Amino acid sequence: MKETATQEFNRAARLLPSSLRAAVLQLPTAVAAKVEEVRLRTGQKPSAVVGDVEINILPEYRVKPSDLQLVLEIATRASVHSYADNIRMGFVTAEGGCRLGLCGTAATENGRVTALRRLSSLCIRIPHEKKGCADTVFERLIGEGFESTIIISPPAGGKTTLLRELVRKLSEFGKRVCLVDERNEVAGTFEGESCFDLGDKTDILTGAPKAEGVFMLLRSMAPQIIAFDEISSPLDIEAVQLSANCGVKLLVTAHGNGIDDLKSRTLYRRLLDGGIFRRAVIIENNEGVRSYKVEELM
Amino acid sequence: MKLIGAVLVVIACTIYGLEKAAGLYKRRRTLADFLDALRFMEAExxxxxxxxxxxxxxxxxxxxxxxxxxFTYLAENMSRLGEESLCQLWCDGLNLDRQLSLSAIQRQELIRPAMMLGKFMGEEQAKVIESTISRLEPELLKATEEAKAGLRLYMGLGLTAGLMLAAVII
Structure with missing residues (x-):
């Protein structure tokens, strides 16, 4: 596991300019394996997020605007124009599924963000593939047949990692899973091939908005299970309802601290009260150790 | 024998003149090829x-x-992004390729879009390329005129020099 985590860290380090990369790769293996994000802010020291803590990784170095520009150039393979839609939304997904969060000066037209200029900070989120992390949860979820399930945790709580692993296990279990990977964060598809093992019966639709993607998959791929990451807008709720109405099971994630928290928000209340989801997996984080709790919703 | 030698000298000098003129045509072709490539990039x-x-x-x-x-140099070296920026790669490609027949001004014009390439949205990059094209088009016209005039001049000079040398030999 540790070796994979280090490889994932090294893959993310490849996005850094050579001057920074060499220094970052000097980090002790034990620390590198735990790094979840690398953050660069103009004029500040580069830092890494390990659990809830942000540590400075190069105390002598100050990030220059050209460093941020170069990271974006590497991540987009010098083709910012090919990622225009993503950049407007403030992120870019690079090779290996590393997601770059971007901050800078937004250029707008008719009240809409059209581009981001003069990057001021950047966050490289390192995706993790943790095979085996969902073993016990998976047994519970398929015990009496798989039912639509929602994975709940606060941001950076490990939802995407668990979703990725459950998709793989369901696929290997023989289910035809279709994944709508709007931000290419779950599969990390690069030139048509997923960087992560998602099982041999998984079809991946990358880049499509969830609602539209679900519709496309229902029409063309005859899925048994549709999976997607982060329900966050009314359009996503529509995607969920559309799938449920077609008799397809769902595996999705949402930000929250638990079912009560989710029910306290209008957007999700409608969804949970509709009885679409039969089970919820709540991710709990106790001092860096994650545990999963399965709750029956009906 | 002297006659054969004189004929060979005339031919050699004329060929030398033609070669010099061909150099001017090469510049014209280089500019025309660059303009075609830039138009393709602009459209893409x-x-x-x-x-x-x-x-x-x-x-x-x-x-x-x-x-x-x-372009082969660029395509093959894109994996070096991170060690070098695209701007550096583009400039290296222009400066290191001695086969490219371009004047200093023409090279400078071609370096200009490198500052923008890959860093901005497609429309913005296309505008810079369009401006480079509009600056290089007069250079192409100039190169065409120079090539035509050069062909006459160098061939004439070569032939004249050859004939003079032939006269000396005979």
Whole structure:
């Protein structure tokens, strides 16, 4: 596991300019394996997020605007124009599924963000593939047949990692899973091939908005299970309802601290009260150790 | 024997003149090929779709003979991004390729879009390329005129020099 985590860290380090990369790769293996994000802010020291803590990784170095520009150039393979839609939304997904969060000066037209200029900070989120992390949860979820399930945790709580692993296990279990990977964060598809093992019966639709993607998959791929990451807008709720109405099971994630928290928000209340989801997996984080709790919703 | 020698000298001098004139035609062809390649890039960038490595790869296969080497260099070195920026790669490609027959001004004009390439949205990059094209078009006209005039001049000079040498030999 540790070796994979280090490889994932090294893959993310490849996005850094050579001057920074060499220094970052000097980090002790034990620390590198735990790094979840690398953050660069103009004029500040580069830092890494390990659990809830942000540590400075190069105390002598100050990030220059050209460093941020170069990271974006590497991540987009010098083709910012090919990622225009993503950049407007403030992120870019690079090779290996590393997601770059971007901050800078937004250029707008008719009240809409059209581009981001003069990057001021950047966050490289390192995706993790943790095979085996969902073993016990998976047994519970398929015990009496798989039912639509929602994975709940606060941001950076490990939802995407668990979703990725459950998709793989369901696929290997023989289910035809279709994944709508709007931000290419779950599969990390690069030139048509997923960087992560998602099982041999998984079809991946990358880049499509969830609602539209679900519709496309229902029409063309005859899925048994549709999976997607982060329900966050009314359009996503529509995607969920559309799938449920077609008799397809769902595996999705949402930000929250638990079912009560989710029910306290209008957007999700409608969804949970509709009885679409039969089970919820709540991710709990106790001092860096994650545990999963399965709750029956009906 | 002297006659044969004199004829050979005339032929050699004329060929030398023609070669010099061919150098001017090479510059004309280089500029024309670059303009074609830039127009292709402009059209691709306006669509906002294809990444530059793919555009460079396509140009390395299909661009005109004179600029193929430059785009092959770019296509092959895109994996070095991170060690060098695209701007550096583009400038290196222009400066290191001695086969490119370009004047200092023409090289400078071609370096200009490198500052923007890959860093901005397709439309913005296309505008810079369009401006480079509009600056290089008069250079192409000039190069065409120079090539035509040069052909007459160098061939005439070569032939004259050959005849003079032949006269001395005879």
């Amino acid at each position: 960038l306006l669509n906002n779709a294809r990444p530059l490595p793919e555009i460079f790869y396509e140009l390395s296969c299909h661009a005109g003979k004179e600029v193929k080497g430059f």
